[in-house]
Amino acid sequence: MSDTFEEDLLEDKIKTNVWDPVLFRRMARYTKPYLGRVFIGTVLVFIMSGFAILPPALAGATVDIVFTHGNSVLARMIGGGVEFFLPKFADFSAMDKLIVMASLFFLMRVGAFFTEWGNGYLLAGLGQRVIHDIRMELFTHIHRLSLSYFHRHPVGRLVTRTTNDVGAMEEMFSTALVMILKDIVMLGGIVVVLLAINLKLGLIAMSVVPVMLVATLIFRKYARAAYRKWRAALSRINAFTAEVLGGVRVVQLFHKEERNDAAYDEIGQEYKTHFIDQRTAWAIFRPVSTTLSATGIALVIWFGGAAVLGEFNVSGDQAFTLGLLFMFIGYAELFFTPIRDLTEKFEVVQGAMTAAERIFTITDEPRTIVNKPGAQDFGRVKGEVKFEDVLFEYKPGEPVLRGVDFTIQPGQTVAIVGHTGAGKTTIINLVCRFYDIQGGSVKVDGHDVRDWTLEGLRRNVATVHQDVFLFAGTVFDNVRLGDEDIPREKVIEACKYVGAHDFIEKLDGGYDAKVEEGGKTFSAGERQLLSFARALVFDPAILILDEATSSIDTHTEELIQEALVKLTKGRTSIVIAHRLSTIQKADRILVMHKGKLAESGTHQELLAHKGLYHKLYELQYQALDDVEKEPELAIDKAPALSPRHSSGALRTAAATATGKTGPAAEDTSHEKAAGRGAGDAS
Template sequence: MSSKQAQPKGQPAAIERGEEIFARYDSRVMSRLWKYISPHKGALAATVLTVAVFTLAQVSIPVTVRYAVDSAVGNATYPFNAVLAVFVALIVLNAVSNFFQEWVAARLAQRVIFDLRRAMFNHLQQVSLSILDRTQVGRLMSRLQGDVNSLQEFMETSVSAVGDFFLLLGIIGVLLTMDTKLGLLTLAVLPLLFVIRRVWLPWARKAFTRAREASSSVNAALAENINGIRTVQENRREAVNLERYDVRATENLQAQIGSSRASQVMMPTVDTLTGIAMAIVVVVGGSSVVSGELDVGVMVAFIFCVQRFFDPIRTLTMQYTVMQRAMASGNRIFEVLDIPVDLSDKPDAVQLQDVPPSVDFNRVTFGYRPGQPVLHELDLHIAPYQTVALVGPTGSGKTSIAALIHRFYDVWEGEVKVGGQDVRDLTLDSLGRCVGMVLQEPFLFSGTVIDNLRYGIPDASMEDVIEAAKAVRAHDFIVRLPDGYDTVLGQRGRNLSIGQRQLLSFARALLAKPKILILDEATANIDSFTELEIQRALNVLRKGRTTIIIAHRLATIRDADVIVVLQKGRILEKGTHEQLLENDGLYAKLHASSNESFDDVVAEDEAEHVPHT
């Protein structure tokens, strides 16, 4: 294998490695997140304005209390009724601005997260299959769900956190302005809080991490057993699985208790410091009031400020954990968005014109992992309107040939041509319209029967839909469904039999009227009666299009124009059914045996089979 051949690119390491649950503040994450926030400048401005108004109201209330108390005891020139009116107005402004702060912040976060989800969904649809083949779907789903939710929580709470920060500054300013000496004494407890917080954070981080990992483990065990419930009940594994689940559930219980303990430690700590600060105000401030050095209104305002001062500290401490989760989630989200889209249209890509649908493989070498080719310098010509069958043991390269025709992957060496043009020079859309595929395991989406049939051609007429369904003998069973073509399917079509689902996938492919039709083990899961119906339909469907059939069973391929026998990525022999019987090769060996599948036959001496071209 040439050292110059294009090897499949590796995927981002973060998808393969263990998930980091917490991370420190990352300016790169915030910079990229800002690109999704900046388009919503109006909502952002409204958020900042409401936060500013709410913070101003919070700071002004204790000041107003001071003047209200001084007016009540006759120590101020301000009319008590006027001060009371201002106080009531501030209370109303505080409530209204708090509501709008939460509302506009949530709306901003939802809009940003909507854009982010849409970007991830759009990107993952275009990522090459070579990446997805080596990626656990669960990890990608985690990014689309859990990580995005963590980022949304961070955005929604960050607005109030910013407000809390400025509220702290405002309260400090009020305390020092009203009485510098008493203010400094009250704030003397802050250094102690910082020391406690510095000791608490590493311990809390470990506790939160352990809780998150234990929760993921429990959820994974639960999901696995639910997805495999048929196998569980078949093997009567309920009791054993419950014992194993109990172990994980117990670990999760202990981890969650530890997490709760870590969360609750700061609450009594802050309450204790609040009490100390309050005691300072009462003792020192009270003495100053008695001696006439301090107005009683100032001391009451100090008490109000101290009560409000430690609430944002508690909130900001909890926000640090939210920020850590968000930074880790942001890194993972942007790593997904950074997955390269290897398969895309070239700048000068052309539309596949109305040309005879031929297929050519010219010395094609291809594999899914570096250094492990599946196809070896393969040469294959499929003439327009031929029916070609690809047969061979599992792993011989049949499905890889089909995938390369549709350009799900790019070859390492050589070229694949459709209609005489290299598939890499064609637009993916025009190639996709030319090539239709029916796979061994049909995938039906949520929605009605007709929605699934029109999946590739949304504007197809009802007449065309019925014609395609009739062509594959699907119409009769569809009209017997409760609502006919408007019957809503269960998840992946679970309320249909495997054969019925396969017939729908046939009709869906035919409705798109592809010039090249690939049937990849399309009849493997269909019963003999249904397969007979399909065989009759295929005799009609093959007219006017190039058909490539991948199958193990001889009954499916006997009438093909050309049968290509593959072994370990190379062509062993090819010809008609009769010609291959005369060659007395692997195909003839299968035919002479009582087996029905190529998987049941192992070549006794593969070296004896010389590739035919």
């Protein structure tokens, strides 16, 4: 068994037991807004149970009243009740009495139909309302958790929580709890009737119950362990599937289909094994419970039949009639049905309790990035960004930034360069306050980012990443991100500004063209242009470009470089770039090395300093000279500032030297580079 499976299994363990009262109370609080429905539903359950209990007694009384004329306590009770409404019932002919008894049975079934229908409709609505509340609480909590939480938990596992686990709770709230209450009421009613009519035969009928309880306890222990392992395996399947499908380009690029097939088969085998174990438990328990039920019925027939024949005394001086035997046989059969149902409902409740605990594990996860008491929205900023002796670590004891100090003045364009892991992306994450620092301060316009409300801070900042995510919907909605306050004219103006308008107009539907999830039908360059329009339409005071041009072909880059000049005008711009040629005009360049600010200055100042930046610059442009001589070898030798690094000039020169020129060659090179980067990361 893999370590991952063990982790999933550990996560899925129930704290105490299936009937954990603390967990039940926590689940029950979701019904508080709907107590009226709960009360009416409970009343209907008692009425339903009464309708379910009466038929055997009515059938037995019919035998004694109509056919055998037995003077049993049952015949007197039912007959007396009928005579209350029909005073001359005792004088009716046998056929008339039969018609009356059959009519009573029919009316009882009609009443049962309407109460069951009303209860089902009422509680189905209750279940859906409760589940909607749970689902909304879970969803709203998940996408407000800090980014560090998503680094620790696979997306597929979270999808399982919001779908499969919520679905398991839905069945319990919609049907299982109602049926459990009904079964308990029925059991109590049957026991009272049996013992009241004939104590001795009632005890005989229930004599197999202790054996059934022991069998149930054994079954519960085995089935619970199997169920837990099965749910853990299901979670692994979902997580693995989401991961592989999300990286299918990398999988195909490196021919890892067979390896993933084998891994998926291993997980599937675990799932199959634990599912079969769970079903095996039921396959054993059901015939055992049926056999025990049949044993109880057989004992009633044996001893009750002997009592009717006068061979066994169960009633003292009173005769045990055929009608009483009919009633006891009916109740003996009815008695074991709710017992079996309760055991089977155990599976539903068990699944719901397991699912609830898994869901509550998420909802109990503290939101670490929240507005502190007294946080303010300071409005539109000028754009000053200041780091003062910043210490930050993702994991305790492993600092990513150490003693970082710098100030970006309003309207400046500042580039950040450095090797992988130097802390470049961490810096922009801290500006947006996706994480909190361990030491020092990060300030925007003189205010610590922790003193800002999250909404106020992030309204002033827009980030454009290399990997642009587009949501399912229309182009128009993707640019404005569903913000109803942004008019169509402003979206079109922004798209024209960044050069996206022309290709959008060529789409079927234009700005109303449908976008697939992730924007798979758009090229990398087109997605990038849309992301620029998205940033522009929100008019941020601080613009962050995280390798925003590193996966774009040369032709598209020319378009957006022009747009960038307009986009950054009047805004503070922070640029993370690996093409050093694209940042030469930056007002300032910060060179990060091993979590520290190694150098700072303009392009010319840093070259003159002949430090780390000069070395990176020389290495990158030395690669260009190598391309002209040995293009294929140079691509392999080219130094990378990060796994995603891909020098546009280097690729263009290589394409020219090898005869593969134009945007297509550029795109292909970037796709391969992106694929290798993702592959290495995995």
